[in-house]
Amino acid sequence: MIGRILFITIDQPRDDGSGGQIASWRLLQSYASLAPVDLVAITPPGGTTSADPCSLAANTTLVPVSAFYFASSPIRLGIKFAISQVGKRPYRLTKFDVSHARDVIRSQVQRHDYDLVHFDHLSSFVYHKLIKGAPSILMEHNVESDLIGRMASEDSRRVARVALRREARRVEAIEARIVHDVDHVLTLSEHDRVALSRLSASNEEQVSVWPVPIKPTVIERPSERAVFNVLVLGSLKSAGRWHGLTWFLDNVWPRVCAQVDHARLSVVGACSVKQRNELAGKDSVKVYGYIDDIDSLLREVSLCAIPLFVGAGIRIKVLELLSRGxxxxxxxxxxxxxxxxxxxDLVHTADEWVSSLTAAARSPETLSLAARDGLAELQRTHSPAAALTSLTQAVEAAVRRNETRRQA
Known part of the structure; x- marks a missing residue:
């Protein structure tokens, strides 16, 4: 029986936020159905205790960090990265090691005797020594060493490539150690479960997949559209998304427009003024920036294109889009x-991208009907009940392992 849970995360869980925020919110929701949860979230500046986590957590404490995004604090985080290279811990663990967060967590531990501690994202595990004795679970949203390795392979700057490859090796060593140190590890995909298990083969049973539950949403969409409207969704503050979009605009989109009348690319997500101005000069491209009500736009969308070459984990947004058909x-x-x-539809080359998009433009119902079938599959594998069962089993496994280790 679990009496009280401490949930430590990076960024504020939101059911209407980024993919990582959505996954965190729904995991918090599953935990809250098991026991009262105290939430400590390290957030960008300006965060507020929104209704989402407050409706789930018994107590919510936000710890704002001014240097949260590299795009807005390149000098401070650049210095922190450089310092981490001569320190014992990789940048992934030092970035969000904040003294105020340590004070908040110590205070929480003094007030409550927690039966379980959940660390959300690898970066939050830097605080694990502050909570002694309680069973612990880590959610690895991505295999971070894999993500950093991909970033290195895509970076054209030699010095950056060398630094990122070194960081990937250091993070891989940390991930292998954490699989041993923590009582249980959750991943969002089988791909990541296998990757983490390989890092510490003797502890393979400690890693399991948590299926992010979807919320099917009926969106009335016209059967015929005058415009072939392709959506690109996600914050362009991410270097990986910006790199993928610019590649797509250079190598794919002009060829699609040459073959498809009335084609339009709708770019939705936070972006800088410089990025918006650069995209404004592209033919058949409309930049929306960040919008609150994405569902109103989805009614007019034919499909979503995701040209991404750097990343890891699972694309939560794909699940969200399929849940809307x-x-x-x-x-x-x-x-x-x-x-x-x-x-x-999985595509690899620019030619495959063009072929898939033009086929969808000629026969839009084919892919839309397939998306409905895909939604039916997801409702079986990614239901709230499946998510709760998976989490319950992970909690039981963590408690058992913690008891075994304490008795040894």
Whole structure:
């Protein structure tokens, strides 16, 4: 029986936020159905205790960090990265090691005797020594060493490549050690479960997949559209998304427009003024920036294109789009971690991108019908009940291992 849980995360869980925020919110929701949860979230500046986590957590404490995003604090985080290279811990663990967060967690531990501690994201595990004795679970949203390794392979700057490859090796060593230190590890995909298990083969049973539950949403969409409207969704503050979009605009989109009348690319997500101005000069491209009500736009969307070449884990946004009946065409990284599910089309080369998009423009109902079938599959594998069962089993496994280790 679990009496009280401490949930430590990076960024604020939101059911209407980024993919990582959505996964955290729904995991918090599953935990809250098991026991009262105290939430400590390290957030960007300006965060507020929104209704989402407050409706789930018994107590919510936000710890704002001014240097949260590299795009907005390149000098401070650049210095922190440089210092981490001569220290014992990699940048992934030092970035969010904040004294105020340590004070908050110490205070929470003094007030409550926690029966379980959940660390959300690898970066939050830097605080694990502050909580002694309680069973612990780590959610690895991504295999971070894999993510950093991909970033290194895509970076054209030699010095950056060398630094990132070194960081990937250091993070891999940390991930292998954590699989041993923590009582249980959750991943979002079988791909990541296998990757982490390989890092510490003797502890393979300690790693399991938690299926992010989907919330099917009926969106009335016209059967015929005058415009072939392709959506690109996600914050362009991510270097990986910006790199993928610019590649797509250079190598794919002009060829699609040459073959498809009335084609339009709708770019939705936070972006800088410089990025918006650069995209404004592109033919058949409309930049929306960040919008609150994405569902109103989805009514007019034919499909979502995800040209992503740097990343890891599972694309939560793909699950969200399929739950709304929106088909997705994506690169290998974009669809990584997802089962072979209908309503998605995996493409590798620019020619394959053009072929898939033009085929969808000629026969839009084919992919849309497949997306409906895909949604039916996801409702079986990613239901709230399946998520709760998976989490319950992980908690039981963590408690058992913790008891065994304490008795040894």
């Amino acid at each position: 929106i088909p997705c065409i994506g690169s290998e990284v974009a669809l990584q971690g997802l089962p072979d599910i209908r309503g998605t």
